[in-house]
Amino acid sequence: xxxxxxxxxxxxxxxxxxxxxxxxxxxxxxxxxxxxxxxxxxxxxxxxxxxxxxxxxxxxxxxxxxxxxxxxxxxxxxxxxxxxxxxxxxxxxxxxxxxxxxxxxxxxxxxxxxxxxxxxxxxxxxxxxxxxxxxxxxxxxxxxxxxxxxxxxxxxxxxxxxxxxxxxxxxxxxxxxxxxxxxxxxxxxxxxxxxxxxxxxxxxxxxxxxxxxxxxxxxxxxxxxxxxxxxxxxxxxxxxxxxxxxxxxxxxxxxxxxxxxxxxxxxxxxxxxxxxxxxxxxxxxxxxxxxxxxxxxxxxxxxxxxxxxxxxxxxxxxxxxxxxxxxxxxxxxxxxxxxxxxxxxxxxxxxxxxxxxxxxxxxxxxxxxxxxxxxxxxxxxxxxxxxxxxxxxxxxxxxxxxxxxxxxxxxxxxxxxxxxxxxxxxxxxxxxxxxxxxxxxxxxxxxxxxxxxxxxxxxxxxxxxxxxx
Numbered sequence: 001x002x003x004x005x006x007x008x009x010x011x012x013x014x015x016x017x018x019x020x021x022x023x024x025x026x027x028x029x030x031x032x033x034x035x036x037x038x039x040x041x042x043x044x045x046x047x048x049x050x051x052x053x054x055x056x057x058x059x060x061x062x063x064x065x066x067x068x069x070x071x072x073x074x075x076x077x078x079x080x081x082x083x084x085x086x087x088x089x090x091x092x093x094x095x096x097x098x099x100x101x102x103x104x105x106x107x108x109x110x111x112x113x114x115x116x117x118x119x120x121x122x123x124x125x126x127x128x129x130x131x132x133x134x135x136x137x138x139x140x141x142x143x144x145x146x147x148x149x150x151x152x153x154x155x156x157x158x159x160x161x162x163x164x165x166x167x168x169x170x171x172x173x174x175x176x177x178x179x180x181x182x183x184x185x186x187x188x189x190x191x192x193x194x195x196x197x198x199x200x201x202x203x204x205x206x207x208x209x210x211x212x213x214x215x216x217x218x219x220x221x222x223x224x225x226x227x228x229x230x231x232x233x234x235x236x237x238x239x240x241x242x243x244x245x246x247x248x249x250x251x252x253x254x255x256x257x258x259x260x261x262x263x264x265x266x267x268x269x270x271x272x273x274x275x276x277x278x279x280x281x282x283x284x285x286x287x288x289x290x291x292x293x294x295x296x297x298x299x300x301x302x303x304x305x306x307x308x309x310x311x312x313x314x315x316x317x318x319x320x321x322x323x324x325x326x327x328x329x330x331x332x333x334x335x336x337x338x339x340x341x342x343x344x345x346x347x348x349x350x351x352x353x354x355x356x357x358x359x360x361x362x363x364x365x366x367x368x369x370x371x372x373x374x375x376x377x378x379x380x381x382x383x384x385x386x387x388x389x390x391x392x393x394x395x396x397x398x399x400x401x402x403x404x405x406x407x408x409x410x411x412x413x414x415x416x417x418x419x420x421x422x423x424x425x426x427x428x429x430x431x432x433x434x435x436x437x438x439x440x441x442x443x444x445x446x447x448x449x450x451x452x453x454x455x456x457x458x459x460x461x462x463x464x465x466x467x468x469x
Contacts, residue, residue, distance in 0.1 A: 004062055004086075005042055011054030016092075018043040027069065027087045028080065033335045033383070034393060035077030035418040040067070040087040047092045049167065049175065049206045056204065057173035059086055065451045066171075068200035070110065070142030073134040075336050076417025078146060078199040078453050085451075088204060090141050096120055097207070104212045105164065105181060110141025110205050117210075126212040129156035132413070133321050141205050147197030149413030151320065154371025155247045155281075156213070158413060160196045167207035168195055171444040181209050194439070199415050200450040202443040219247045221279035221313035222289050222306040224296040225272035229253060229354070229366075231300035232274035233347035236370045238295045239278065240343055244288060248279040249371030250320045253350065256365040256378075259326035260319050268319060272302070274350075276370065277316055323367040324378065330363055331380035335396045339403030340374040340412030352402045353377045360391040364399075374412035375403075416454045424455065 008017050018024055019042050029037035041064070046052045059066045065085040072079050081087050094111035101124045108117060114135040118128050131150035132138050138148070144166070149158040165179025179185070179192035195202055226232040232251055239249065252260070252275045257268045268275065276296065280288040293304045307313040328334050341349045350366055353375070357364035368375040377399050381392035400410050400423050410416075410423045425433055436455055440447075 004058070004064060007058045007062070008042065008044060008055065008086075011058070012044060012046060012051050016045045016047070016051070018045070024087065027072075027089060030072040030074040030077060030079040030417075032075050032077040032080070032417065032419050033333055034396075035080055037077075037080040038083035038085065040081040041084045043087040043089060045089050045092045049169065052088070052090075052093075052169045052204055052206050053173040053175065055086060055088055056169050056171060059448055060172050060446065063446065063448065065448050066204075067450055068145070068204050070139035070145070071113075071134075071137050073138045074142060074146055074415065074417065075338065076146070076199075076411070076415045076419045078415050078417030078450070079142075080418060082451060090204070090206075091139065093206065094139075099124055099126075099212075101126060103181060103183070106210045106212055108140055108208055108210060110139060110144070110208065112140045114138050114140060114143060121212055122215055125215050127215045128162065128210060128212055130159045130162060133324060140208060140210070144196050144205055144208060145199050146415035147413065149369065149374065151248050151250060151317065151369065153369055153374070153413075154249045155245055160193060162211045163192055163196050163208060164211050165209035166192055166195055166205055168203035168205055170203045171446065171449050175206075176203065179209060197415065199417060199454050201440065201454050202449065204449075216247070216281040217283055218310040219279040219281035219313055220285040220289060220307055220310065221248065221277055221316045222293060222304060223316055224276045224278070224293070224301040224305075225269050225303045226274040226276065226296075226299070226301050227272075228300070229274045229350040230347040232276045233350065233370070235276055235296045235299035235301065236346060237343060238299060239292055240371065242291070242295065244292060245280075246278050246288070246292070246371060247281040248277065248317065249369070250277040251275070251366075251368040251370040252277075252320065252323055253366045255363060256323045256327065256367050259330055259365060260322050263326040263329060264319070264322055266315070266319050269303070276301075277320055279313060279317070320367065323365070324376075327365045327378045327380055330365075331382055333381055333383045335379040335381070335392055336414070337377040337379070337396055337399045338374070338411045338414040339377070339400060339408055340372065341403055341406045341408030343371075343373045345406040345408065346370060346373055346375070348406055349373075349375050349403065349408070352406075353399055356395050356398050356402070360395045362388070362391055362395055364395065369412075372412070373408070418453060421454055421456065
């Protein structure tokens with residue numbers, strides 16, 4: 001410990017090296033439940049690329065694991081500390097280095113808050129579309145690490161589609177530059193995409209070139225009440241099949257709606273079994289909204305309420321953003337699943353989740369990015385009750401199994417981390433896991449970067465490809 005902190009302080013300001021256990025312990029975990037967290041030996045808060053390089057060189061020299069962190073709003077345990085590690089917090093690297101309206105790019109450090117970037121580019125008539133529900137707290141580096149999504153994914157896509165280039169500090173301290181600043185570019189392997197979603201296990205992102213888009217008009221939304229999840233999901237099917245391009249298509253089940261009403265007193269319809277929110281940001285959204293309203297009615301909606309203006313639309317979207325905080329108030333703890341299924345299987349996913357909740361006698365609320373099939377079943381439970389905690393964990397596992405059975409994936413946007421690495425092996429299969437371990441070996445041969453996350457690495461660090469037979 002003494003040698004480690006002394007070496008770190010040789011290349012970092014004294015205030016950037018934290019060793020007080022009461023302080024370092026507060027950096028121990030992200031927002032995921034049921035994920036182990038260790039006690040870091042030290043927490044470092046660099047402000048420059050050179051300081052990050054110094055940290056990685058020191059870690060390599062002393063063979064100390066490094067856990068990169070952003071705002072710790074993640075939901076997979078990917079930012080959880082391991083015993084004796086260096087926690088590398090990048091929140092102090094929070095500068096927007098450049099906004100170029102001609103090239104439509106922004107160059108940022110990893111600690112920039114998503115909402116701060118969005119507001120900054122809006123001053124230039126541009127937007128950065130990825131908007132996770134935690135956009136007021138989460139960092140761009142964390143969004144890149146977990147390949148975050150958000151409410152606008154149905155039209156604009158996820159983080160990976162907006163990362164053009166990266167500066168990455170590798171495990172041995174070398175600085176790697178990937179990608180481009182140009183609108184097009186296909187030179188060599190796409191290393192940029194490799195780092196997006198790697199959860200800090202291949203390198204530490206210290207700078208990102210992000211694509212921007214022209215700011216769209218203010219979106220206009222509608223809310224449709226349905227007597228069943230199946231009816232709401234049929235409306236989603238029809239909306240997508242007819243070629244509509246909503247800027248948002250979100251679903252909240254009855255449990256979510258009631259929880260949001262309890263938290264925010266919004267007057268949402270508590271008797272509905274499913275509430276569908278659709279929005280368009282075209283110059284004239286009225287025809288699209290009218291067409292979607294008709295499709296909702298045909299699918300069985302009991303009421304369709306269009307927002308009269310942007311302010312009412314924002315209120316509806318705020319209700320969706322409040323779903324998770326509202327569900328968190330129902331019980332002392334939550335486990336948030338992140339299963340994405342084909343749109344055609346969305347109803348089966350919701351109905352199956354409801355059956356799992358009944359079987360385990362648990363409250364499970366579901367909110368979903370319905371337009372892309374990404375569901376977020378939220379298991380509410382009391383961790384102080386051993387039997388309830390056991391049932392919560394069992395239900396979480398059954399929900400992931402259901403998603404795979406329906407042709408889906410175990411995570412659409414939250415990442416694997418600690419929470420789902422066993423399920424990654426089930427989804428990907430042995431050949432894919434061998435390839436992924438081989439990639440890990442190239443970038444981190446000593447296995448020091450975020451160890452134990454995403455995939456298991458043998459203690460002898462023999463993580464390359466198996467010998468040919």
